[in-house]
Amino acid sequence: MNTGEQLLPVLAAGGPGLASGLRLAEARLNEVxxxxxxxxxxxxxxxxxxxxxxxxxxxxxxxxxxTEPDERVVAAAAAVELLHMATLVHDDxxxxxxxxxxxPTVVATAGRDAAVATGDLLFSRAFAELAATGSAPAVQALSxxxxxxxxxELMQRDDAWSADVTAERYRERCQLKTGSLFAASCxxxxxxxxxxxxxxxxxxxxxxxxxxxxxxxxDVLDVSGxxxxxxxxxxxxxxxxxxxLPLIVARARDEELRALDLRSAATTPRExxxxxxxxxxxxxxxxxxxxxxxxxxxxxxxxxxxxxxxxQRDALDLVADGVVARYS
Numbered sequence: 129m130n131t132g133e134q135l136l137p138v139l140a141a142g143g144p145g146l147a148s149g150l151r152l153a154e155a156r157l158n159e160v161x162x163x164x165x166x167x168x169x170x171x172x173x174x175x176x177x178x179x180x181x182x183x184x185x186x187x188x189x190x191x192x193x194x195t196e197p198d199e200r201v202v203a204a205a206a207a208v209e210l211l212h213m214a215t216l217v218h219d220d221x222x223x224x225x226x227x228x229x230x231x232p233t234v235v236a237t238a239g240r241d242a243a244v245a246t247g248d249l250l251f252s253r254a255f256a257e258l259a260a261t262g263s264a265p266a267v268q269a270l271s272x273x274x275x276x277x278x279x280x281e282l283m284q285r286d287d288a289w290s291a292d293v294t295a296e297r298y299r300e301r302c303q304l305k306t307g308s309l310f311a312a313s314c315x316x317x318x319x320x321x322x323x324x325x326x327x328x329x330x331x332x333x334x335x336x337x338x339x340x341x342x343x344x345x346x347d348v349l350d351v352s353g354x355x356x357x358x359x360x361x362x363x364x365x366x367x368x369x370x371x372x373l374p375l376i377v378a379r380a381r382d383e384e385l386r387a388l389d390l391r392s393a394a395t396t397p398r399e400x401x402x403x404x405x406x407x408x409x410x411x412x413x414x415x416x417x418x419x420x421x422x423x424x425x426x427x428x429x430x431x432x433x434x435x436x437x438x439x440q441r442d443a444l445d446l447v448a449d450g451v452v453a454r455y456s
Contacts, residue, residue: 135181138450141443142190149189149197150182153205160210160253171234171246175213180229183342184208184313186447191317191331193440200261204316207270210254212309215277217247222285223368258316265319273312280304288369289391295376302343303336310339330434334444337427341420342451347372348416351404363400366393373419377412385410424448 139147161172185205192201219225220233221243227233235243251274258267283301287293314335318328350365351374365372369391379386385406394400407413428448431441 135186135450138186138190138443138446141439141446143195143439145195145197146186146189146443149194149202149205150185152197152202153185153189153209154182156202156206156257157209160206160250160257164249167242168246168249171238171242172213172250174231174237175217175228175234175246175250180209180212182209183447184212184309187310187313187335187444188317188320190440190443190447191314191323191335192321193317193323193437194321198320200263200320201317203257203261204266204320207254207258208309208313208316210250210257211270211274211277214247214250214254215281217243217250219281221247222281225364261320263320265324266316269312269315269319273308276304276308280306280308284370287371290371291379291386291390293371293376295373298371298373298376299340302340306343306346307336307339310335310342327434327436330430334427334431334434334448337423337430338448338451341423341427344373344416344420344423345451348374348413348420351407352413361397361401363394363397363404366390366400366403367395367397373416374407374412377415378407378410381410381412382406421452424452 139150157176158173161176162169164172185208188201188205188208189197192198194201216228217234220228221235221240224235225233226236233243234246238246255267255270258270280301280303283297283304287297287301311332312335314331315328318324318331323331347365350372351362353362366375371390375390379388394403428445431444431448434441436444
């Protein structure tokens with residue numbers, strides 16, 4: 129899902145209040161990026177300018193269920209995106225990534241120290257924004273998500289180039305690294321929109337599911353997607369040693385792939401693209417996509433049982449559809 133045509137139906141369902149809230153959150157993000165000196169402002173602003181889908185702020189607003197933006201909800205929407213941005217900057221440091229969504233990364237342009245400092249700044253400001261809401265449950269929800277993100281990153285590092293990663297372990301990693309912040313976004317919106325308790329739990333579960341599906345499809349795109357759509361070359365995960373569901377499924381289906389030493393199988397972009405073609409030939413991409421579709425279907429089915437405003441349910445349905453549409 130992108131910020132273009134696929135977002136328009138969600139904005140239409142959410143009404144003018146949703147569009148207004150997203151504009152306020154974007155203004156807050158720009159304010160934060162420019163508030164800490166010229167050097168750090170440049171790095172933080174560059175990370176912000178690289179864009180992204182702003183799915184997490186969108187979920188905050190939709191789960192709050194307000195027809196007009198509320199200051200505390202705006203702060204929460206900015207906080208989840210700041211935390212997300214911080215993790216991307218730190219991930220790029222660990223991966224030595226030259227590009228992020230087609231833009232040069234902070235680590236590529238300014239070095240490791242500047243990138244670490246930029247990520248730390250964004251992380252600290254995320255909690256500063258949320259603390260200003262005065263909601264202890266909201267701060268706890270974001271803290272839990274940040275812990276899960278760190279655990280997921282450590283798990284991914286432990287699993288690098290491992291032939292022993294199971295599909296179950298991969299799904300757990302997706303939940304920690306991606307599902308947790310989607311879930312927190314939904315919970316923050318519900319809590320600050322004064323829809324806590326069972327509703328907040330159910331919306332968090334919805335967010336967790338579409339986050340996991342989002343990650344699975346992102347991993348499919350790493351194997352199949354052209355650089356103009358993904359902002360990175362095919363097989364980046366293979367070069368980084370990140371074991372994803374398409375690779376796990378392909379190795380289970382292809383004895384020759386199963387026998388490969390993953391660390392030496394793809395050491396150059398050309399080798400990675402060739403390995404992507406071999407993975408695709410097993411049907412692993414279709415199988416992975418089917419799993420993501422099933423997860424989204426479950427999320428939408430369970431959403432129907434939550435007590436929501438009709439416009440709110442329609443908009444969240446469209447977000448779930450958009451997670452799938454980004455693959456098409």
